[in-house]
Amino acid sequence: MKLLLFDIDGTLLQTNGAGTRAANRAFEKIYGIKEAMTKIDAAGKTDPIILKEIFLNEFNRDYAHEEAQELYKYYVPFLEEETGMSQTTVMPGIPRLLETLSLREDMILGVATGNIEQGAWIKLRSGGLDSHFSFGGFGSDSHIREHLILKAYERASDHIGNSIDIKKRFVIGDTPYDINHGRAAGAITVGVATGGYSRVDLEEHNPDYLFDDLSDLDSVVRIFE
Ligand SMILES: [Mg+2]
Numbered sequence: 001m002k003l004l005l006f007d008i009d010g011t012l013l014q015t016n017g018a019g020t021r022a023a024n025r026a027f028e029k030i031y032g033i034k035e036a037m038t039k040i041d042a043a044g045k046t047d048p049i050i051l052k053e054i055f056l057n058e059f060n061r062d063y064a065h066e067e068a069q070e071l072y073k074y075y076v077p078f079l080e081e082e083t084g085m086s087q088t089t090v091m092p093g094i095p096r097l098l099e100t101l102s103l104r105e106d107m108i109l110g111v112a113t114g115n116i117e118q119g120a121w122i123k124l125r126s127g128g129l130d131s132h133f134s135f136g137g138f139g140s141d142s143h144i145r146e147h148l149i150l151k152a153y154e155r156a157s158d159h160i161g162n163s164i165d166i167k168k169r170f171v172i173g174d175t176p177y178d179i180n181h182g183r184a185a186g187a188i189t190v191g192v193a194t195g196g197y198s199r200v201d202l203e204e205h206n207p208d209y210l211f212d213d214l215s216d217l218d219s220v221v222r223i224f225e
Contacts, residue, residue: 001106001107001108001160001164001165001166001167002106002107002108002166002167002168002169002170002224003107003108003110003152003153003156003166003168003169003170004101004107004108004109004110004170004172004224005109005110005111005112005136005137005149005152005169005170005171005172005182005187006109006110006111006112006133006172006173007111007112007113007171007172007173007174007175007178008111008113008115008120008123008124009043009113009114009115009123009174009195010043010044010091010173010174010175010194010195010196011091011172011173011174011178011192011194011195012090012091012094012098012111012124012127012129013088013089013090013091013094013123013124013126013127013129014088014089014091014195015082015083015086015088015089015123015126016086016087016088016089017086018079018082018083018085018086018088018126019079019082019115019119019123020037020038020042021078021082022075022078022079022081022082023036023037023050023054023071023075023078024036024037024038025074025075025078025082026071026072026074026075026078027054027058027071029074030070030071030074031058033058036054036057036058037050037054039054039057040053040054040057043174043175043195043196043197044114044145044173044174044175044176044177044178044195045114045177046114046139046142046143046144046145046148047114047115047116047119047139047140048068048139048142048143049114049143050114051063051068051071052143055067072116072118075119076116076118076119076122079119079122079123080122083122083123083125083126084126088123088126088127089127090127090128090129091192091194091213091214092194092213092214092215093213093214093215093216093217093220094129094214095128095129096217097214097217097220097221098129098132099132100217100221101132101221101224102132107224108156108159108160109132109133110133110134110135110136110137110152110155110156110159111124111133111135111136111137111138111152112136112137112145112148112149112152112171112173112178112182113136113137113138113139113148114138114139114145114148114177115138115139116138116139116140117136117138117139117140117141118140119139120136120138120139134159135152135155135156135158135159136152136155137149137150137151137152137153137155138151144181145177145178145181146181146184146185149171149181149182149185149187150185153166153169153185168188168224169185169186169187169188170187170188170189170190170223170224171185171187171188171189171190172190172192172214173189173190173191173192174191174192174193174194174195174196174197174202175195175196175197175202176197176201176202176204176205178191179191179202179205179206179207180205188208188209189207189208189209190207190208190209190210190211190223191203191205191207191209191210191211192210192211192212192213192214193210193211193212193213194212194213194214199212209223
């Protein structure tokens with residue numbers, strides 16, 4: 001069995017700012033601060049790391065657990081609202097690729113994303129991609145991407161039953177974080193330049209495979225064989 005773990009933002013889809021607007025609204029609601037999220041470079045970072053950076057930026061301190069819970073309490077419904085009001089863009093070739101891979105009995109699909117779990121499912125639903133996934137590793141599991149990838153491995157084994165051996169693990173993502181943390185977690189890494197990083201940027205991090213996008217179905221499926 002092979003396990004394929006996809007990053008969400010910039011890899012499967014992009015919400016065209018809905019995530020940023022939802023986070024901005026949560027910060028404004030609780031702290032009266034405008035554009036808190038807009039000031040941060042969030043690509044590839046987990047939600048707890050992003051939160052930490054915003055707190056350092058705005059308050060010069062780290063956040064407390066309760067503050068994160070309070071923010072997420074607003075962020076989640078705001079995200080639902082924002083994704084409902086704007087168009088989520090699914091990256092080239094993704095629907096066809098996921099449909100094809102979902103039919104394979106020797107492969108299972110999951111997500112490995114910095115989004116908290118509730119946020120991840122809202123984003124996947126907004127792109128109509130949620131039906132292809134039933135588990136993953138999330139920013140709510142760990143602030144360290146490597147650890148949430150390991151969590152996804154664990155859930156994959158629970159999902160298919162511990163008697164089935166996962167022989168290869170792939171991490172597919174659009175940032176150096178996906179590549180470096182995927183490698184640290186022992187995965188075969190696949191970079192895709194559909195997010196904020198160019199092919200050249202990603203090449204520096206030596207992914208095992210690198211694509212401009214995932215639209216060439218045959219070439220992409222071949223690497224998972
Ligand atoms: Mg990403």
